[in-house]
Amino acid sequence: YAWAKKLGIIRKATNFVSTISDDRGPELTYCGMPIGEVIGQGLGVGGVIGLLWFRKRLPDYFCRFIELAIMLTADHGPAVSGAHNTIVAARGGKDLISSVVSGMLTIGPRFGGALNEAAKQFTWGVDSGLTPAEFVDQMQKKKLLIMGIGHKVKSLENPDQRVVILKNYVKKNFKTAEVFNFGCDVEKVTTKKKATLILNVDGGIALAFSDLLRSSGCFTPQEAKDYINMGCLNALFVYGRSLGLIGHWMDQVRMKQDLYRHPTDDITYLTTKDV
């Protein structure tokens, strides 16, 4: 076979296709760019994500926004399901990957899912040509919560510092911010109903990222749509939060915490067959 291959007689159709990286040549490449250049040109973590996730050399303000999103979603305390399951596994003496995975697998529609949904809802709102008031109305008629809107205590007067940062970043760096601005206008409508119905951090990231996909000039409209449907906001959250999950594993191992068993008096047992 090696001999036949050398002769070039045999051309086998390959079982796999891959388009993001290549380690066969003299230098590892990410989407065609040699790793030396990737580092040399200062693409940063955001730029590497651009190459490996989106197959693009993204502009600097785009890359920095990706890093901002990672930092803002990196952790949200030990009580949420992701951190919790990682902590429980770590306390069971499990290795880093097993523990982090145990937590990652809780990320989904209810935990971390607001980003994906917010992107879908608001880009739909913008593309339907609705006014902010009409958008809020429509959502109410569909009996849907507007994802990315609402906070337990924060309001326009007592803003969430993270959203302030996002707003500043968008204002300063984005050429156009159709979706994000639409979100800010929706916020004006909803906060009249209740002061805490502000654009929250999940909403802020999702809408700003939607703008980057749609108006940075890096993607066709179809690509932008595909990435939102594919769940790239989810990818961003998963990658951001993995950072924190690793931290929680190290934290519990550092403190040599022992096996956790949930207190039985916090559980209602209804174990008769006819319940």
Added chain:
Amino acid sequence: YAWAKKLGIIRKATNFVSTISDDRGPELTYCGMPIGEVIGQGLGVGGVIGLLWFRKRLPDYFCRFIELAIMLTADHGPAVSGAHNTIVAARGGKDLISSVVSGMLTIGPRFGGALNEAAKQFTWGVDSGLTPAEFVDQMQKKKLLIMGIGHKVKSLENPDQRVVILKNYVKKNFKTAEVFNFGCDVEKVTTKKKATLILNVDGGIALAFSDLLRSSGCFTPQEAKDYINMGCLNALFVYGRSLGLIGHWMDQVRMKQDLYRHPTDDITYLTTKDV
């Protein structure tokens, strides 16, 4: 290539070797036995485990013991880490596999690990020719708990029904039960120290299974040793408990339970840098 292959000129060394099943022929085989025969001869789940895990047509009493072990380890309530993480993931709206996996990944040295360790400790004890009293002594000197010994409330007078079943099963069906009997003799020594230091259900399963590996005539001494070191007791526990984890997922989905967030007043936050 197809042409060359047909000519039989080319013999490619394969990248994979597999010895447990084959789906290429007219009938699927498990370790060489056609599936029709597997079912027809009534091997049962235990017998299929024999073929696929151990590559043996195990005798009936061995197969039935495997099923007994699965049933005894299938679940241990919702409070233990495995069930807990599965429940938390299920309440996050995650699919069956993600949720079950989130729980499975907590099984390890501290949760479910007693079986593997008990098998290692007691077979070592037997092979070293120690008396039960010497074994207890040696373990104490090494400052090791004897795995498989001890229960919070049960004692010889108030026995664990599961261990009673195991003892009966072994007495009735095993030709020899060197390790299991050694365990019962060790129990006589430890219960003199404290009434609750009985052979527990993990110990019972582990020691009985060690006997099956060593004295059923199905394995060479080396094979028996290899399987214990490889962690086949762990495999049994993992497979048994998966049954319960799936049950916990169905349970939470059936009850439409919502996202869980651990109460923050049950967490001590020490988040200053110099702690």
Added chain:
Amino acid sequence: YAWAKKLGIIRKATNFVSTISDDRGPELTYCGMPIGEVIGQGLGVGGVIGLLWFRKRLPDYFCRFIELAIMLTADHGPAVSGAHNTIVAARGGKDLISSVVSGMLTIGPRFGGALNEAAKQFTWGVDSGLTPAEFVDQMQKKKLLIMGIGHKVKSLENPDQRVVILKNYVKKNFKTAEVFNFGCDVEKVTTKKKATLILNVDGGIALAFSDLLRSSGCFTPQEAKDYINMGCLNALFVYGRSLGLIGHWMDQVRMKQDLYRHPTDDITYLTTKDV
């Protein structure tokens, strides 16, 4: 707090509800039945699944069918995605659970998914009062493959032994088999088109199980529907196949197989940015 609890003054609403098992009392119970009884009455693995998944003491022929399904789905060779990923992880030196999980996570719409879909399609067919011919027509109009129908080489004249076993089991043990029989009638229509369009093993298990849910008298029509939608066929396949995945892990570890790296000549690299 302990003192207050004793006084019974404080009644905390619990954070968890669980209905399948209880380890708090003198004896572990599965859905209210003490484990001693579970074993004593010979429920078997199938019966334990009845208690922990469905909260029912299922009749014997139902329990035995569950075990039959586990055995028939336990493995399908090393080439399918589940076994493949488990094998690759095992060859990376990873532990049992990590490796099995790596394979389990490939089970989904395309691998193992035929069971769930077959159950949905055929129960819909039966409940819509369609004739087999109308059902085949409707599916063709929707441009959908009929899940559970079709085999690469098997035909009515050269039957799959597993389907033969299923047909015999159903005929002998089921009081009614509305869905299964509908499947057999559909087979008569499709095999006229092409001899290999038989009811396959996935279809056979799915349809028979649908009948058990609908006509065993153990479930209300709503419960039967809920369990099919919840994906209990998937649970059965996941649990069945886990048995084989564990086997593949043991197989590779036993043979001390080394790290796998996919041959690069089987991969087409398209790593320029403008592809």
Added chain:
Amino acid sequence: YAWAKKLGIIRKATNFVSTISDDRGPELTYCGMPIGEVIGQGLGVGGVIGLLWFRKRLPDYFCRFIELAIMLTADHGPAVSGAHNTIVAARGGKDLISSVVSGMLTIGPRFGGALNEAAKQFTWGVDSGLTPAEFVDQMQKKKLLIMGIGHKVKSLENPDQRVVILKNYVKKNFKTAEVFNFGCDVEKVTTKKKATLILNVDGGIALAFSDLLRSSGCFTPQEAKDYINMGCLNALFVYGRSLGLIGHWMDQVRMKQDLYRHPTDDITYLTTKDV
């Protein structure tokens, strides 16, 4: 209970301790630092890792090194086990997290494990006061490969660009680089044996990071040791490579690749019982 709690009578010992983040107050904090400050001060992804993994405000050159390591380990083509299993799961139609996890679980002693081992071997070498030649000798006597040394084609004359970057970074930014320099000296010894026995990229990252832990002044010697034993190099690799795994998932979904089944002619089947 709420009433009793308010009265402050009841002080419950908490079940969890957590030291890395806090979402309870007016502003989310990472290790005590408000998120607004984290972003405002430009800590970057590396700085957030410092806070959440190591509980430290790491100096800038330390943070940038972490990011360099993430970028260098982000991907290594589609052929390695991690990417491979992610690709196979993605082609099974599985969601982002399931697919990424399927790949992550292959990272271990044989895939990605060189970093952890290199850190342990070389810090041991330095702390034992061995000369580079003695170190090489000792390893040879123990019949151990020196982890972090060796490349298939690269040599001192034809260097790996990534290692050049690492060397430059260390030279320019590290005050002391005891372990890294020891590695370079070991390289001088080994390349005399064979030109390709250079310090490779895994070695370079591992040794430089060991120096940061030991000599940046951020950690006590005990902490440095603990982090190396705990596997923080592994954490870095896992986090870096997750970036690429997400990319491979997006790549396959983008190309709508179908279910993969490994070619059976690449598998040797040895499925008779007596093999």
